[in-house]
Amino acid sequence: MKILFVISVCLILILGSCAQKPHPCRAPPxxxxxxxxxxxxxxxxxxxxxxxxxxxxxxxxxxxxxxxxxxxxxxxxxxxxxxxxxxxxxxxxxxxxxxxxxxxIPVEVPHDAHFLHQLVIGSSSRPGEGLLVNNWEGIVSQTKEHYFMSFTEFGCLPIYSIYFTDKMNVDIMTSFYDLVxxxxxxxxxxxxxxxxxxxxxxxxxxxxxxxxxxxx
Amino acid sequence: MKILFVISVCLILILGSCAQKPHPCRAPPxxxxxxxxxxxxxxxxxxxxxxxxxxxxxxxxxxxxxxxxxxxxxxxxxxxxxxxxxxxxxxxxxxxxxxxxxxxIPVEVPHDAHFLHQLVIGSSSRPGEGLLVNNWEGIVSQTKEHYFMSFTEFGCLPIYSIYFTDKMNVDIMTSFYDLVxxxxxxxxxxxxxxxxxxxxxxxxxxxxxxxxxxxx
Incomplete structure (x- = not known):
C-alpha cells in the first residue's frame, strides 16, 4: 500500500513537471x-x-x-x-x-522549435506589472534559416521574431504590440x-x- | 446654470486628459x-x-x-x-x-524625459496576456547623450534603456526581466x-x- 502511494506521488510529480514545460503553440486565429x-x-x-x-x-x-x-x-x-x-x-x-x-503559414511557434527559456518582462510581484513569455529558437526546414521568437505563455501571442542570414546576421526582426x-x-x-x-x-x-x- | 454645467464638463475633460498622460516615475526602491x-x-x-x-x-x-x-x-x-x-x-x-x-542615480524616468508613446506588449484583450508600457526619450544633461527607455505603466518597472553615442549609434542597451x-x-x-x-x-x-x- 505504502509502495503504491509512493509510486502515485512520483507519477504526479513527473506529470506535473512535464506539464510545466511550455509547448509550441498557435496564435489566436x-x-x-x-x-x-x-x-x-x-x-x-x-x-x-x-x-x-x-x-x-x-x-x-x-x-x-x-x-x-x-x-x-x-x-x-x-x-x-x-x-x-x-x-x-x-x-x-x-x-x-x-x-x-x-x-x-499561421502565426505560431513551429512544432519543431526548441524551447529556450521562460521569463517575465517586468515583475511578477503584482498583477498588471509583468508579462510571462517563452523564448524559442529553431531552423526553418525549407530555407535553413535560423530564428528566435518570443510568444506569451498565456494566449500564445507573438512578441518578437528574429530571422537570421546564413552568416547569423539579423535578416528580419519583427516586434508586435497593441494586439487585440x-x-x-x-x-x-x-x-x-x-x-x-x-x-x-x-x-x-x-x-x-x-x-x-x-x-x- | 447651463453655462456652469458646460464649464464643469470641460474642466472634467481637461483634468481627465491631463491625468491620462504618463508622468516620469521612479522604480520601486x-x-x-x-x-x-x-x-x-x-x-x-x-x-x-x-x-x-x-x-x-x-x-x-x-x-x-x-x-x-x-x-x-x-x-x-x-x-x-x-x-x-x-x-x-x-x-x-x-x-x-x-x-x-x-x-x-536611482532607476527612474528622468524628470525632464519626453513622453513618446504608450503601448501594450502582447494583448489587452485578456488579463495576463499583455503589459502596458510607456516609452520615453531624452538627453542626459551632463553628458549630452541621447536615450530611449521603456518603463511599465503600473509599478514603474524598467523594461529597457538604450543610450546613444553622439553619432546616434547604440552605446549601451540594457534589457530588464524577472523583476521582483x-x-x-x-x-x-x-x-x-x-x-x-x-x-x-x-x-x-x-x-x-x-x-x-x-x-x-
Whole structure:
C-alpha cells in the first residue's frame, strides 16, 4: 500500500513537471494589432497596422516606413486561399492584383522549435506589472534559416521574431504590440470595388513564406 | 446654470486628459532581477543578476558574459553612500576595494524625459496576456547623450534603456526581466569578511554615472 502511494506521488510529480514545460503553440486565429519590421541589411524600418484571419487565410497590412532614407507606404491585402495579392492605392483609386502562389503559414511557434527559456518582462510581484513569455529558437526546414521568437505563455501571442542570414546576421526582426483578439471590421479583407476590374499579374517568385515574411 | 454645467464638463475633460498622460516615475526602491547589457561598439554582451537598494544606495551585480569572444565574470558590490566599490572573487577569497566617487542615480524616468508613446506588449484583450508600457526619450544633461527607455505603466518597472553615442549609434542597451519587488537576502549588500582587511584603491575616473552605466 505504502509502495503504491509512493509510486502515485512520483507519477504526479513527473506529470506535473512535464506539464510545466511550455509547448509550441498557435496564435489566436483572429488578431489585429501593430508591428515594426526591421531589415538591417536593406536599411528598411516599417511600422504596420495588421489584420490577421487564420480561418479565411487572409492578411491585411497598412505599412509606412523608411527604406534607405526613402519614405515608403503600402496597403496590402493577401488572400492566400484565393491566391491573390492586392496592392491598394486609395489616393488614385488604383490597384495592383498579383498571383500569390505561396501557402498560408499561421502565426505560431513551429512544432519543431526548441524551447529556450521562460521569463517575465517586468515583475511578477503584482498583477498588471509583468508579462510571462517563452523564448524559442529553431531552423526553418525549407530555407535553413535560423530564428528566435518570443510568444506569451498565456494566449500564445507573438512578441518578437528574429530571422537570421546564413552568416547569423539579423535578416528580419519583427516586434508586435497593441494586439487585440478578434477583427473589429471584417471588411478589411474585402478588396475595394475599384480593384474588381483589375487584371491579374503573374507573381515574380513562389517561394514559401510565413506571416512574418509576407508583410514585406 | 447651463453655462456652469458646460464649464464643469470641460474642466472634467481637461483634468481627465491631463491625468491620462504618463508622468516620469521612479522604480520601486528595493528591486532584484536579471538584465542583459549589450555594448555593440566594444562587442560586450553581459547577463547579470542584480540587487538594487535605493534606500541604502547599494547595488550588487553578479555578471557573466562575452567581451570580444573572451568570457567575463564579475561579482561587484557598489556602496554609493560609503563611496566604495568591491570586486569580489570568491574562488580565491580575494577582493579589490576601490573608491567610488560617483553619485547614486536611482532607476527612474528622468524628470525632464519626453513622453513618446504608450503601448501594450502582447494583448489587452485578456488579463495576463499583455503589459502596458510607456516609452520615453531624452538627453542626459551632463553628458549630452541621447536615450530611449521603456518603463511599465503600473509599478514603474524598467523594461529597457538604450543610450546613444553622439553619432546616434547604440552605446549601451540594457534589457530588464524577472523583476521582483523587494530584496530576498539583505546580506547581498554586506561585503564578505575576506574584504575587511583590503586597502582602498583610488578610482580611475569620477564621471557621474547612473544605475545602467554602473553595471559595466
Amino acid at each position: 483572429l488578431l489585429e494589432g501593430k508591428l515594426t519590421v526591421h531589415v538591417p541589411g536593406e536599411k528598411i524600418r516599417v511600422y504596420e497596422k495588421f489584420y490577421y484571419d487564420a480561418f479565411g487565410q487572409n492578411v491585411r497590412v497598412v505599412a509606412y516606413g523608411k527604406e534607405d532614407n526613402k519614405t515608403i507606404f503600402a496597403d496590402r491585402l493577401l488572400l492566400f486561399r484565393e491566391g491573390v495579392k492586392y496592392d491598394i492605392h486609395y489616393h488614385n483609386q488604383t490597384c495592383v492584383k498579383t498571383a500569390l502562389k505561396v501557402s498560408f 483578439n478578434g477583427i473589429e471590421d471584417p471588411e478589411v479583407f474585402i478588396p475595394p470595388s475599384f480593384c474588381d476590374s483589375v487584371k491579374l499579374r503573374e507573381a515574380k517568385d513562389d517561394t514559401e513564406t510565413n506571416f512574418f515574411k509576407a508583410l514585406l | 528595493l528591486l532584484e532581477g536579471k538584465l542583459t547589457v549589450h555594448v555593440p561598439g566594444e562587442k560586450i554582451r553581459v547577463y547579470e543578476k542584480f540587487y538594487y537598494d535605493a534606500f541604502g544606495q547599494n547595488v550588487r551585480v553578479v555578471a557573466y558574459g562575452k567581451e570580444d569572444n573572451k568570457t567575463i565574470f564579475a561579482d561587484r558590490l557598489l556602496l554609493f553612500r560609503e563611496g566604495v566599490k568591491y570586486d569580489i572573487h570568491y574562488h580565491n577569497q580575494t577582493c579589490v576595494k576601490t573608491a567610488l566617487k560617483v553619485s547614486f 519587488n523587494g530584496i530576498e537576502d539583505p546580506e547581498v549588500f554586506i561585503p564578505p569578511s575576506f574584504c575587511d582587511s583590503v586597502k582602498l584603491r583610488e578610482a580611475k575616473d569620477d564621471t557621474e554615472t547612473n544605475f545602467f552605466k554602473a553595471l559595466l
